[in-house]
Amino acid sequence: MKMGRYGFLGWLGAVLLLAGSAMAAPSESVRIGRELDAIDWSRAKVIRFELDEMTFHPDRVVFKAGQPYRLRIENAGEKRHNLMSPAFFAAILQHSLKGGGLLVQNPKDAKIDLLSGQVAEFHFLAKTKGHYPIYCSVDDHRARGMEGEFIIE
Numbered sequence: 001m002k003m004g005r006y007g008f009l010g011w012l013g014a015v016l017l018l019a020g021s022a023m024a025a026p027s028e029s030v031r032i033g034r035e036l037d038a039i040d041w042s043r044a045k046v047i048r049f050e051l052d053e054m055t056f057h058p059d060r061v062v063f064k065a066g067q068p069y070r071l072r073i074e075n076a077g078e079k080r081h082n083l084m085s086p087a088f089f090a091a092i093l094q095h096s097l098k099g100g101g102l103l104v105q106n107p108k109d110a111k112i113d114l115l116s117g118q119v120a121e122f123h124f125l126a127k128t129k130g131h132y133p134i135y136c137s138v139d140d141h142r143a144r145g146m147e148g149e150f151i152i153e
C-alpha cells in the first residue's frame with residue numbers, strides 16, 4: 001500500500017490545524033485553552049467590567065491567584081474601545097472568549113477589542129501575582145482617562 005499524496009495532504013492538514021489553533025480569530029466563541037475544559041465555568045466568579053468614553057468601570061479589579069473568572073466586558077460607549085494589558089494577559093491562563101469581540105494574542109499587543117454595544121465574556125484562570133496596568137489603546141483614549149489596574153494576589 002502506498003501513502004502517496006493523500007498521506008502528505010493529511011500531514012499538511014494536521015500542520016495547518018495546529019497553526020490555526022495557535023491563533024485566535026474573531027468568532028462567536030474562541031476556545032483557547034483545552035487544559036482548562038475540566039473547570040466548571042458555570043461556577044466561576046462573574047466580574048462585570050464596562051468600557052465607555054473615556055473610562056473603565058471599575059478601573060481597579062482584584063483577582064485571586066488560582067481562581068477561575070468570567071470577565072463580562074461591555075462596551076457601553078459609542079466608540080470602539082479595548083482592554084489592553086500584555087502583562088496581565090501573560091499572567092493568566094486563557095480559556096475562551098464568548099459572545100463577541102476580538103482577542104489579540106500578540107504578547108506586545110494583547111487585548112480584547114469591542115465595537116460599540118458589544119458584550120463579551122472572557123474565561124480565564126488567574127495565575128501570576130502582581131499589579132498590571134490596563135488601558136485602552138484606541139487613539140488617545142488612555143491619555144483621556146481610559147486606564148486602570150488589574151491585580152492578582
Ligand SMILES: [Cu+2]
Nearest residue numbers: 081136138141
Ligand atoms: Cu477607548
